[in-house]
Amino acid sequence: MLPARWNIKSYAILIVLFIAIGVFILFLLQNGSTQVPAQPPASLWQGFTYGGAYKIEIDQPRTPVDRPIAIRVTGLQPKQPITLRARMKLRTTFESFATFVADEQGVVDVSRATPLYGTYTQPDAMGLFWSMSAIAKSDGDAARQPTDPLSVSLIAEANGTSLVTAQIQRTWASDQVPLMRQQIDRPGMVGVLYYPNKPGKYPTVILLGGSEGGMMEGSASLLASHEYAVLALAYFGVDPLPKELIEIPLEYIASAITWLKAQPAVDANRIAVMGGSKGGELALLVGATYPQDIHAVIAIKPHTLVYQGISMNFQNFQNGAKSSWTLNGKPVPFATGAITPEYIGLFVGQPVSFRSSYEQPLNDSAIVAQAAIAIEKIDGPILFVSGTDDQMTPSSRLCDMAVERLKANQFPHEYTHLKYEGAGHTFDLVYGPASDRVSGQFVIGGNKEINARATVDAWQKILAFLDKQLRN
Secondary structure (H helix, E strand, O other): OOOOOOOHHHHHHHOOOOOOHHHHHHHHHOOOOOOOOOOOHHHHOOOOOOOOOOOOEEEOOEEOOOOOOOEEEEEOOOEEEEEEEEEOOOOEEEEEEEEEOOOOOOOEEEEOOOOOEEEOOOOOOOOOHHHOOEEOOOOOOOOOOOOEEEEEEEEEEEEEEEEEEEEEEEEEEOOHHHHHHHHEOOOOOOOEEEEEEOOOOOEEEEEEEOOOOOOHHHHHHHHHHOOOOEEEEHHOOOOOOOOOOEEEEEHHHHHHHHHHHHHOOOEEEEEEEEOOOHHHHHHHHHHHHOOOOOOOOEEEEOOOOOOOOOOOOHHHHOOOOOOOOOOOOEOOOOEEOOOOHHEEEEEEEOOOOOOHHHHHHHHHHHHHHHOOOOOOOOOOOEEEEEEEOOOOOOOHHHHHHHHHHHHHOOOOOOEEEEEEOOOOOOOOOOOOOOOOOOOOEEEEOOHHHHHHHHHHHHHHHHOOOOHHHHHO
16 A cells, blocks of 8 residues: 655645654654564573484475464473574565473474464464564565465574474465466456366456555465466556556456456356455456456455555656546546645655545545445455554445445345454465564554464455355
């Protein structure tokens, strides 16, 4: 999610009015930042000798990223402390750790053991994965591709000395479900279709990313491993598509649907669309605009109104806000985010929240009536997913408003709002490094543990929703 577009005068007013309270706002934002976890004291290791036949046991050393695994450390003395460290190199290096005490059999079962120190605090089989944080930006794998396996190193150590290591590969597909990868072959269209490499027509999902641009190829591969055909569709941010999310023609999505329905692996009568954030807004809009083609919609942390387009180009601010989308050559009516005190972070390089900006227009019934997506036109079930502490956009409130609209219009299909208490603008990588309250330049909301648990639960319910609506 990126900032709204304003003219230069608005920027000048913003700076003059809000610079005086900037320090206070930054203090509030920084209070939500990640804390350095407590390290085990040197005294913890006193009285123990380390030289046994230690082993890290992993029940599934190679498995898809959305499957939990079991980890045990064996060969320890009873009540002997051990630190288990996890390290993963993406474009940035991530790391987590937990210090445990072995049970009477000299075993640490990560799913049952309570960390004495570490990056998480409760027994959790996958705690070492979701509690990872970035520790270095310079030594990551800059050449990695979206569907390359995630390689995780596990290191068992005592007082900083490595005792034994093991490797885990987390994949974007199941080895039991080989996939085919097919690029869209139409000029001016960018997308990749994944589907199981065996004959048949598969229930299909169109996967739309958010304001980051590009396409969600890893997520498409992962979902396809559950025996779907999945189209990861880009709509801006990569050549030859528009560079920014401004006035994207809905007809582009319609053309992609036409191409998709003609593919041999696709069941044209069982197509869902799923998107997150601005992609969730687009998913709802596509379902409402082309109900004859879309049979289910999943909107994750979405806008249920159309909001203005997104630009980071200062030159574009001079011309005022524009819609994110067009239909038949005309801008789709939209709401404009307000300038709020939280935007001071943009000018001083500190984390910024956009929630209040997107929330302010919701108090104007005329704007809501103009910009609300006509979701009652969707001809199929809808699943909304949100976190109540989303600091990027008021997604829970927007989804609640959408539910009320469906009730008022006596919507004939099933609709559900999965509302996760305390979760932020999350629901991304299942069992991967979870978003903390503050992530880089942005205030996401929630915390690592809440966001991680919400993401896992939401993913399981999304799979159940797709299975029910597209298979049964």
